[in-house]
Amino acid sequence: MKTSSFEKEINVLRNDIDEVDSQLVKLLAKRRKITTNVGKLKSAAGMPIYVPEREAALLRKHRENAENAGLSADLIEDILRRLMRDSYISQDANGYRCVNTACKKIVIVGGAGQLGKIFVDLFTRSEYKVSILEENDWSRSHEILADVSVVIVAVPIRWTSSIIQKLNNLPDDCILADITSIKEKPLYEMMKVHAGPVVGLHPMFGPDISNLIKQTIIVCDGRLSNKYCWLLEQFQVWGAKTYSVEANSHDKAMSMVQVMRHFSTIAYGYHLMTEGANLSQLVEMSSPIYRLELIMVGRLFAQNPILYSDIIFANPDNISMMKRFALRFLELLKDVEQGDKDAFVEMFKQVSNWFGNYANDFLKESKAMLLKADDLKSN
């Protein structure tokens, strides 16, 4: 085939693709208009945006459609999920149903902070009266806290204790809550300072999210859950999932998934630097999976060290747990030093058993993730 003829033919096909893609843009704009109307309707009726069953049914139907049309079902599912994310954003632009219209006032202590802001915004758009209490407002705290129905402490972890201590004069029926990433200590302090309903919350998301749909909020009961349960229902109206757990179990779990991971990731970054690694070369050479791991390390160092040191230094119990990790690391390294592959493989199999079905589920999920990481590559 001559190049000129190839060029001609490929240009015809490329124009066809461009035409399809332009139609695609138009179709998606049409879809967006409809979902915006769905949002308005739901907001007016006070119905939740995220309806898991509807989402699942829609995916099921169009997976089948796709297969009948000779397309990959996974392709259409991926695209619909991406469209749903967009449609949730458009629907979130409207207001939400107010679960408790009898609520007089909500005060967010630290409501100007990154995470506090999100709650201020959502409560406001659910037609609650919301006030913020920041560092400089304590002189008029009496006024701000007068007649309050809910107080949520949303300050950096190092201030949580001292702020809670100041909240010793709330109305008896006021709900006192915090959103600190540790739960046992703040909960204990809230219980001491306030006799009414108390609940500890840990929102499992950062300030980057654009809405609460599919996000998790961990709930640790203090007292009088029947008085604060409407608050959890409000979170669910926003699309969040609540998960109840004992404060102590929460802290133990977080020490392992949050504190320990943060710390060892930081240590790994420090290790790379000290070993004199060639970072740009590492990036060039990385497979999708190593790139993903490198990203998870590097991302941390773009953020505020105070954020991490506060979490890591908050609970001295974590130190011994992390020391145990380092010692286990050295213990396993001894097997390598002695060339004892059998011992290593034996340990590996034990851990595999312990992971059980999760190992396979995670492998499957990670493969889907890695394909998505590949999609992002520009060259």
Next chain:
Amino acid sequence: MKTSSFEKEINVLRNDIDEVDSQLVKLLAKRRKITTNVGKLKSAAGMPIYVPEREAALLRKHRENAENAGLSADLIEDILRRLMRDSYISQDANGYRCVNTACKKIVIVGGAGQLGKIFVDLFTRSEYKVSILEENDWSRSHEILADVSVVIVAVPIRWTSSIIQKLNNLPDDCILADITSIKEKPLYEMMKVHAGPVVGLHPMFGPDISNLIKQTIIVCDGRLSNKYCWLLEQFQVWGAKTYSVEANSHDKAMSMVQVMRHFSTIAYGYHLMTEGANLSQLVEMSSPIYRLELIMVGRLFAQNPILYSDIIFANPDNISMMKRFALRFLELLKDVEQGDKDAFVEMFKQVSNWFGNYANDFLKESKAMLLKADDLKSN
């Protein structure tokens, strides 16, 4: 608004969405037909499937289209990238241009293995004559290796050395290559055993990939690169990116991104088990980012321990490097034990500086990844 009226109105809108989604499926099926034809045309003309400039231009154009239609440009880019992945798969179904028609025969030692298979398939679909040499074929290796132009060693790392040793009687002009994940030792051994062109390769992907588009193959020169450069060009025709580096630098980098990460991930899994972590609770409680980290740990334990122990035990130099990591970990932990936040923050800032612009780039990339992880959630 009455519920019945809400139900009526929402059902109308939901039907509209379903209609749009059905049109979407049809449009994508049409697109797939066109891209399949592009594939056939390119295959016949011997043109590469992946043309980065064309991809970039197409994205640019439709980002603009999307914005003009009141849509998010990122939405259309994400969807087009997903469609491109699919279109590459459809195009890959056709043959590839054969870069070197003078090549008489390619032998893949271990060509029945997971990674070897991929190369056998790609060479075959590029119209090369390909033979496999497996464990039981050595009695007739004389016959298989007669008149061979390229031999690629694609066996598990623990057999690489002994296999290379057997390849001491290749035609002078034959290219000898391996695809082991370490490079210095196999390269040294290939150079010793064969006087012709030698090249060490490390494909930075696993056996799960469906084509080589956007994948990286690391290249460590042995000798006579002018004789094997057509092989690298062939990889590029398949869509892969080649990256040349010294064998020693490769091994050093891999010890840190591959060996060290594997080992510490395994140690972390062992730690979780030994600490008696409640895995299902950890999963329930995880934020998208902790879930991603947990997945990256668990995925490993769904795989063959021999695979990992071979890599970890392959190079004793790695032991001292990993020991240094554990000692640094304990050293940093001392700061925490002594409550020395300043020292910790100081160290953190140093590492941030060392990461430089990568830290911000990685943060941005990880945010895009986490949104994609959210999309995958089913409830």
